[in-house]
Amino acid sequence: QIYSRIIATGSALPERVVTNVDLEKIVDTSDEWIHSRTGIRQRHIAADGETTGDLAFRAAQSALEAAGVKASELDLIVLGTTTPDIIFPSTACLVQHRLGANGCAAFDVNAACSGFVYALGIADKFIRSGQSKKVLVIGAETLTRMVDWSDRQTCVLFGDGAGAVVLEASSEPGIYATCLHADGGFKELLYNPVGVSVGFNDEPNHGVRIHMSGREVFKVAVKTLDSLVGETLEAAGMVESQIDWLIPHQANLRIIEATAKRLNMSMERVIVTVDKHANTSSGSVPLALDYAVRSGKVQRGQNLLLEAFGGGFTWASALLRY
Numbered sequence: 001q002i003y004s005r006i007i008a009t010g011s012a013l014p015e016r017v018v019t020n021v022d023l024e025k026i027v028d029t030s031d032e033w034i035h036s037r038t039g040i041r042q043r044h045i046a047a048d049g050e051t052t053g054d055l056a057f058r059a060a061q062s063a064l065e066a067a068g069v070k071a072s073e074l075d076l077i078v079l080g081t082t083t084p085d086i087i088f089p090s091t092a093c094l095v096q097h098r099l100g101a102n103g104c105a106a107f108d109v110n111a112a113c114s115g116f117v118y119a120l121g122i123a124d125k126f127i128r129s130g131q132s133k134k135v136l137v138i139g140a141e142t143l144t145r146m147v148d149w150s151d152r153q154t155c156v157l158f159g160d161g162a163g164a165v166v167l168e169a170s171s172e173p174g175i176y177a178t179c180l181h182a183d184g185g186f187k188e189l190l191y192n193p194v195g196v197s198v199g200f201n202d203e204p205n206h207g208v209r210i211h212m213s214g215r216e217v218f219k220v221a222v223k224t225l226d227s228l229v230g231e232t233l234e235a236a237g238m239v240e241s242q243i244d245w246l247i248p249h250q251a252n253l254r255i256i257e258a259t260a261k262r263l264n265m266s267m268e269r270v271i272v273t274v275d276k277h278a279n280t281s282s283g284s285v286p287l288a289l290d291y292a293v294r295s296g297k298v299q300r301g302q303n304l305l306l307e308a309f310g311g312g313f314t315w316a317s318a319l320l321r322y
């Protein structure tokens, strides 16, 4: 049996940090409101001209370096993003060329905040089928480009960033199970109304902005993640107590706490970066994973549960031995 194993992680954040106190100057909000409702204290925001592809490239370089793998050895790049640099070529293709991995398969996955976990699930299937041996999986976003900075209900929630992992075929696990889901019936609760087929308009930022019914999203997220956790454990043939670390999508500390409670896990065993990064969409899980690895919290041989929930709705998980 072939498994896919994460052999190294990497990440990248824009230099500029914007705190809640900074946001108090542009919208009617407070550090107290933002922190008590979400757990967020600050976020990193891309500089003018700094793109999703730039962050993805830096995260990929750091993961490849940590893995000791040359770009030319890669046979697949899968990149989760909902904020690609341009419509085409895909950001995966742009990053592939900058890395010098020309020739391997490369494509983007748009599953909103679940983009990285979806990409990981797809990459796992390529490795298990014998099609690929070494795969780069990236989650990268510049979601703040979509943000309406006069809308206090959404602008306080998001940040920019990227994370990456190098996966390798192995006879040892590895990824035990991945679960991917979507329900497009929930579109109206979280969406950006503008694309190419539905064109740009005369509104500020060409009409590009995040529409979100926060309270509804919150409720569905908690309920859905609760059943996702059960499904993932069953698919992996494991029980709650076998999970060493929960590495959740970083949207809201209260959603994270609800999932930890479902797993009977103390918050000591949950990786939290939402305070520093806010919601970086597809970037959030691999950023949290890289932080967990580089800070020495996550050790080789430990079992990790990765999960995410986002626009679509989409939701996805991976249970793996690091």
Ligand code: ACO
Binding pocket: 028, 029, 030, 033, 034, 037, 038, 113, 152, 153, 154, 156, 157, 190, 212, 214, 215, 216, 217, 218, 221, 249, 250, 251, 252, 279, 309, 310, 311
């Ligand atoms: N600062 C101050 N007050 C605010 C702000 C703000 N930034 N935003 C909203 N308010 C006000 C509202 O106007 C409202 O005032 P009112 O009672 O006078 O009408 C009050 O605060 C309460 O607003 P709610 O929206 O009901 O607040 P809630 O407790 O639901 O928290 C939040 C809002 C943080 C958005 C929460 O619902 C949430 O996190 N939902 C999940 C959404 C999410 O995570 N989306 C990201 C993408 S999907 C994902 O990644 C899971």
